[in-house]
Amino acid sequence: xxxxxxxxARRAVRPVICYPNDTLPRPDLALYRAARxxxxxxxxxxxxxxxxxxxxxxAGQFFRISSIxxxxxxxxxxxxxxxxxxxxxxxxxxxxxxxxxxxxxxMWTSFPYLRPMATITADSLEWxxxxxxxxxxxxxxxxxxxxxxxxxxxxxxxxxxxHSNLIRALADETGLSLAEAEGxxxxxxxxxxxxxxxxxxxxxxxxASPVRPGDYLEFFAEIDLLGALSACPGGDCSSExxxxxxxxxxxRVEVFAPxxxxxxxxxxxxxxxxxxxxxx
Numbered sequence: 298x299x300x301x302x303x304x305x306a307r308r309a310v311r312p313v314i315c316y317p318n319d320t321l322p323r324p325d326l327a328l329y330r331a332a333r334x335x336x337x338x339x340x341x342x343x344x345x346x347x348x349x350x351x352x353x354x355x356a357g358q359f360f361r362i363s364s365i366x367x368x369x370x371x372x373x374x375x376x377x378x379x380x381x382x383x384x385x386x387x388x389x390x391x392x393x394x395x396x397x398x399x400x401x402x403x404m405w406t407s408f409p410y411l412r413p414m415a416t417i418t419a420d421s422l423e424w425x426x427x428x429x430x431x432x433x434x435x436x437x438x439x440x441x442x443x444x445x446x447x448x449x450x451x452x453x454x455x456x457x458x459x460h461s462n463l464i465r466a467l468a469d470e471t472g473l474s475l476a477e478a479e480g481x482x483x484x485x486x487x488x489x490x491x492x493x494x495x496x497x498x499x500x501x502x503x504x505a506s507p508v509r510p511g512d513y514l515e516f517f518a519e520i521d522l523l524g525a526l527s528a529c530p531g532g533d534c535s536s537e538x539x540x541x542x543x544x545x546x547x548x549r550v551e552v553f554a555p556x557x558x559x560x561x562x563x564x565x566x567x568x569x570x571x572x573x574x575x576x577x
Contacts, residue, residue, distance in 0.1 A: 316392050324416045326401060328563060329517045332555035333359055333418065340552040344371065346545035349462035349527035351470030352552065353378055354518040356565045359418065359553040362488050362526060363513040367546035368533035370490040370506050371526045372441045372459035374467070374483055375404060375414055378521040381471075383410045387437040387484040396493070397433040399423050404486060404516075411569040414522065419515035422489065425507055431493035432504055435514060439492060439501060441485045442529065442538045455530075458539045459485065462527035470523065488514055488526070490534055505535035520565050526550055 301307070336359055344350045346369070354360045362371060377383035386407040394402040399420045403413040420435070427433045443460035447453040460482060468478040489508040494501060531538030532545045 318393050321393065322413075322566075324401060324403065324413070324517070325563070326416075326418065328560065329359075329416065329418050332357075332559035333515075333517075333553065335559055336553035336555040338551055339554045342550045344526050344528045344548040344550065346528050346547055347457045347462070347530040347541075349459070349466035349525055350550070351466045351523065351525045352550050353470075354522040354524065354552050355554070356518055356521050357555065357557070357560050357563065358518050359515060359555070360518065360522075360524070361419075361513050361515040361549075361551045361553070363549040363551070364489065364508045364510050365547060365549050366510055367544060368489075368506050368508050369546040369548055370508065370529045370531070370534050371488040371548050372463065372485040372529055373488050373527075374463050374485055374525045376481065376523045377406065377410075377414070378523040381481050381523075383407060383414075384481065384483050385414065385486065386411070387486065390486075391437040394437075396438050397436050398486065399435060403519075406520075407483075409569065409571070409573055411571075412566045413519045415516040415518055417514065418517050419513065421512040422507060422514070425491075427493075428491075430502070430504070431496065432491050432502070433493060434489060434491050434507065436487045436490055436492040437484075438494075439485070439487050439490065439503075441482075441487075441527075442531065447539055453539075455539050457530050457541075459527040459529055463525045466525040466527070467523075470525070482525075490529075503531075503534040503538065506533040508533065524550070 375385045383406045390405045404415040406414045442458040447455045463482045464478045491506045532543035
């Protein structure tokens with residue numbers, strides 16, 4: 298194909314950030330850290346390898362996801378515990394913060410609510426940054442491994458991918474049928490997963506996660522949360538992400554409750570203030 302004579306000039310146009318985020322409301326990390334220092338653990342779950350589990354976190358509490366036995370990535374879904382239609386919006390979180398999340402950045406809820414649901418307050422892998430391949434950890438670009446894509450690409454019927462794991466966990470936690478639960482499962486935060494886009498073809502890639510036992514990602518719950526975490530069947534995702542042969546390990550979720558006095562002045566964020574008239 299013949300290029301236009303001004304092809305290089307068109308390519309040289311400088312990019313513009315779509316959503317400058319300097320006006321976003323900033324979390325009070327100093328307040329959160331002071332509250333976390335005196336918090337007590339109130340619950341804990343262990344997510345089995347190649348499976349998922351649900352958990353609940355009250356507004357104003359903290360939850361920590363940890364690697365405990367070996368390098369393992371997890372797919373995280375979050376919902377408003379009182380309204381499943383308000384759930385994590387990975388696409389908008391990506392647009393506001395970037396392809397990977399870390400300390401001080403937030404998981405935002407779906408329309409028409411669009412408010413912070415969880416704020417990342419601690420990340421033991423924050424040191425990783427962006428590597429020479431463009432890879433980083435805790436992405437909001439991957440969708441979750443699922444049986445439909447597996448069937449499309451390889452003709453398989455694999456039931457312990459993250460999509461199916463999250464469906465079972467949500468059904469168990471809420472009493473919904475599998476069919477009802479599936480409609481609420483959504484794109485994830487890929488906890489500990491190391492991903493990026495190739496520079497030549499723009500394809501989504503994964504590589505061995507840098508996570509090791511003892512590493513963690515910790516959050517402050519801005520609203521009452523129902524969560525589900527899947528310990529991905531790809532293990533550390535160094536080779537494939539729907540596999541019965543990859544080494545897989547359990548993950549831990551702990552919930553911590555601070556002294557209410559330690560959060561004096563904090564309020565759960567209201568839903569988005571747009572009037573929803575949509576020009577009519």
